Amino acid sequence: MVEAERREAGEVLIVTGMSGAGRSTAANALEDLDWYVVDNLPPQMLRPLLDLTEIAAGALPRVAVVVDVRGRDLFADLPDAMRALRERRQIRLMFLDAADDVLVRRFEAVRRPHPLQGDGTILDGIRLERERLAAVRESADVIIDTSRFNIHQLATQITELFTDPAAARHIVTLLSFGFKYGLPPDADLVADMRFLPNPFWNEDLRALTGEDDSVRDFVLAQQGAREFVDAYAAALQPVLEGYQRENKRHSVVAVGCTGGKHRSVVMVRELADRLAAIPGVAVRVKHRDLGRE
Template identity: 40%
Template sequence: MKPDISTATTKSPNTHEKRDAPLHLVIVSGLSGSGKSTVAKALEDAGYFCVDNLPESLAIRLLLLCDESRDVRHIGIVADIRAGAFGANYANVLQFAHDQGYRVDVIFLEADDDVLIRRFSETRRRHPLAETNNIREGLRLERNWLIPMRDAATLILDTSGLTVHQLRHRILSELGEDAAIQFSVTVMSFGFKFGVPPEANYVFDIRFLKNPFFDENLRSLTGIDEKVRQFVLAQPDSNHSLAQIKNLLDFTLPRHDNEGRVHVTVAIGCTGGKHRSVCLAGELKDTLTSSGYATTVIHRDIHR
């Protein structure tokens, strides 16, 4: 049986736009190791449909399909040397997009050779053009090959001194999408007997609270029922625990948001995931929603 899910009312990216808004195409290109994957992930989080290294003919077909469907209005395409010659020069795609009246942004990322070489060394990856592992020669060839894309760029960004979070923020700010991503929180109740949720960023164990399961009048109910809620919340330790959890999250959630994280999962567990954790998860969800966070509550094991 599916877990019970209750969602706070939130807006998804771009729902305010008219369906007849022109397509927005963002082409991300640049040197290997300069941060293209980071930019693509940021675009996806902002609601863009992103694909990696499409040939020109397929890229144009993708634009036509999206334009016809009217469902996708924001497209990101990573185009670089890994896809061969068509990744180095998207001239036909750019011309087609401009002719169709689309909004077009071309982002070109680069960095100092020494920085790129260090990044390749740290990740133990091989440069796609580096024969006999000569990364510096591979970068020289790549720079020459990507000259047409660099010349077409609307934004050229040196990422040598940028962290992943700084690069993400810079790109979204340049595109006017920094406000489109709403930081969100999922509060999940669960039963330890069924395992700790692997997606949880925080796990709180509340098995020290008195268990309604041992009250025959409450056993068949759940933490959503008022009688169980009264039983759990009448315990001083319940309110003290909620206050302590809220104090911690008041400190950490804004910092997660500032670092570029878009979602945090807070898990609250009791033995079976039916009574105590359900009650406290619901209370925490309401508290976080009142604090302005887009919050969802999931009762993973309530029907087990």
């Protein structure tokens, strides 16, 4: 396969490591980054999966596969499978690890046995797993020691390692709405534009919406309107930056007026321009009640 075809086939990441080291958290974080994640795949199925990614081409641009000792005896074939596949494609392997005492505490906290402990102790299972994973660990491209990580810190680490530099780390939806139709149930933050005069009472503007320039000019000419937009955008910036640090991928900022047709629409449009300039933030605009009578 030529290099151009390999690029079209997309990225493949194998996620493995010690049980209790955070594979599920890593898989969830990758899924939030729009990777297609396959969990608990036997190594023998890696080749058919690669065939599928090549057939699908752009439909599966980034695939992450979790392979671990839950595959039992099948897992022993992973080193040989990786060598064969790397001769064919560029594949990365990420290995998650943690100190033995940390892994013991994590298993005790969830009151589950180690998958390899059998009739022995949790520590017996951990030691056996380390033996089986030694060769895999040596071939890893990325090794993450999660001993001092909680699940949020591990998710942050995964996000920093595997986010496309050009991709947004947080998507904020700016939603205009009318209070008379009820608050949006999924709103994280709500702002009220009813402190501004209502264009509805202006006969020349009543039939128009906040997407019309004449309504926009009217609303922004009111006392306090521009000051609000500037101050609210400035207040939202540290919030959206904090959401990125905490791996909160989506938020909804709702902006309301009486009917959701004039003032809130104007303000959402103004906020969108300002928030789109924040690094790592993508802005979506929705007008919930704009089409209502």
